[in-house]
Amino acid sequence: MPQSYIKRILDARIYDVAIETPLDSARLMSTRLNNQVLLKREDLQPVFSFKIRGAYNKLRQLTEEQLKQGVIAASAGNHAQGLALSAAKMGVKATIVMPRTTPAIKVDAVKARGARVVLHGDTFDEASRHAQKLVEEKGLTYIHPYDDPDVIAGQGTVALEILRQYPAHIDAIFVPVGGGGLCAGIAAYVKYVRPQTKVFAVEPEDAACLKAALDKKRRVVLPQVGIFADGVAVAQIGKETYRVLKETVDGVITANTDEICAAIKDIFEDTRAITEPAGALSLAGLKKYVAEHGVEGQTLVAIASGANTNFDRLRYISERTEIGEQREAILAVTIPEKPGSYKTFCKDLGKRNITEFNYRYADDRDARIFVGVQVAGDGNDRRVLVDELREKGYEVVDMTENEMAKLHIRHMVGGHAPQVTNERVYRFEFPERPGALMNFLNQLAGRWNISMFHYRNHGAAYGRVLVGMQVPAKEVREVNACLDELGYGYWDETDNEAYQFFLG
Structure with missing residues (x-):
């Protein structure tokens, strides 16, 4: 029975190599969720993991x-x-x-x-x-990574520390699950010492082996496992860990990739530490629990379980974060292929901020644009936005939940357009502030046809834009004078090899 782990956990002598990690208050997250959120900082261990x-x-x-x-x-x-x-x-x-x-x-x-x-x-x-x-x-x-009583007991010392560091009532603890060693150790200890505290297992949607086992009432092997959260990418829950978890956890919460990325950002904003995807999984589950159950005024603990991530993954994580927070809508919109259409579209968006815009000329009739728009993080604002655009006559397809669109298409909008004549290509840097993009369009749109446009907000001080415009040779000086007057940094990239090879 899980009670047999209590003595094992109490007898564990691990501090020759491990440290007692802090239980930090996540102040920004607490304010946002209207609950006291605490982070158990296992990312601070000597090997950056529990x-x-x-x-x-x-x-x-x-x-x-x-x-x-x-x-x-x-x-x-x-x-x-x-x-x-x-x-x-x-x-x-x-x-x-x-x-x-x-x-x-x-x-x-x-x-x-x-x-x-x-x-x-x-x-x-x-x-x-x-x-x-x-x-x-x-x-x-x-030495098994999780399915061993002594390994489980060692991981259970995380719970021993949490309850000692926060002696007041804790409403729930959220624990990431791969093979289940950490969660089994924590759940066994917490349910014996403070049975009123709930313990929730959190798994990625595409690697939810514990949820599958609990649903089937037996261990199963997942036919396929997602590897984004590689630290918990396990196809079958452990035999011993399942024995413990089926008697101790209060439920399983699953989180998708976007929600995990958003949690990585949340932890960074509160701690300035960058966790690996598995390390932020429990916070993603905590946020989902609060949203689905309307929880307020409770004390909730998430385990920041590790920080061993490759630096080159950060770009992808950043890309998916806003969607994970439901603060960005990704839309495919059809607008008329004529000067001024993009400016009109921006006006029809009202005060919403555009986070991304991808477009390449296709034909003389319609322009199909790939656009990111900032929305409120309640899920409803996105639906309102789509309805408003459709009421104004736009053909709109919501691609916010479309994995192929988010992973690939957003980077592939483009191609050669031989029917475009007199195209000049300019690269811009303009200040990332409200009105900067609209000021740019007011100066240019309607005077020369925009044949290509790419913009992505990356949270930097300056926005980077690539624009193609149809400019007759005799009007090139006029365009350059207009750009000088605009005051933004710009470069003429018409002769750039990358443009000539892929887009020209």
Whole structure:
């Protein structure tokens, strides 16, 4: 029974390598949600993840003979680093089997902790099978990332700290779930010590193995697993973790990619720390719970479970954040292909801010634009916007929930337009302030036909715009004089090779 974990958790001695992480108040998030939101900062561990707790606690339970033989794990993520550091601390030889596809930054991080890295196979399953083969051949002890009572107990020390750090009533704790080790440890402890506190498991929509198991009342293997939140991308909940979780969690909440990205931004705004997707998952679940249940005035805890993300993912995360907060609508709109149409469309949007605009000339009749528009974060404003545009005669398709549109089409709007004559291409930087884009259009629109337009608000001090205009040769000087008068930084890119190759 889950009660059997209480002594294990209380006996866990992990602070030779792990630290007691702070339970920080998320002031901005608390104000926004009208609840007291607390973040358990496991991203501040020496390996930037809670995984070090379970790995070290497991090593401490091994016999002298097992420690002498060495330990092994298959992992491409946080468990690998946690085990490597724990083994180094205890003077134990550790081998980590990682897929050949593992990014070099993760391989180097594990090596830097003193572990031997074996690259094998192209997938985690192939690496895992090879690790089991090495167990048989060399007598190594396999350290499971989550489905082991000692690992679960080590992760359970997170709950011990939370309840000691906040002795007053906590209404709910939200915990990310991959294989379930962290959630099982937390739920077992919390439900024994403070049974009135709810514990919610949070999973990505595309990797919800616990939800699937609870729905079927048995462990199942998901046919496909999304890998955006790679730290929780698990196809089947652990056997032992499922045994504990089915008796202790109060429910499972799922979050999509956009909601996870929004939570990453929320944590950054409150802490200036950037978590990995799995690290922000629990806050995404907390926000969803508050929105769906109308919760106010409660004390809610989210586990910021890790911060091992690749820097090159931040651009994608930023791109999806506004949609995750329901603060941006992505629309495909048909407008007349004639001078002044875009300016008229902007007027018809009223005071709403345009966050993105992609357009390339197609034919003489209609222009189909890909546009992002800032909306209120209540979900209803987007519907109101679409209805208003349709009432004004626009053909509108709402693509805010369209994955292909958000992942690909927004970057592919364009192509050669041989029917466009006398096209001049200009690149602009203008101040990112209300009215700047409209001022730009007032100066240019209606005088020369805009044949191409690309703009994306990135939250910087200056907006970057690429514009194509049909300008007869004799009017080029007039256009340049007009742009000089506008006062924005600009460059004539008509001869740019990128334009000539892809768009001209």
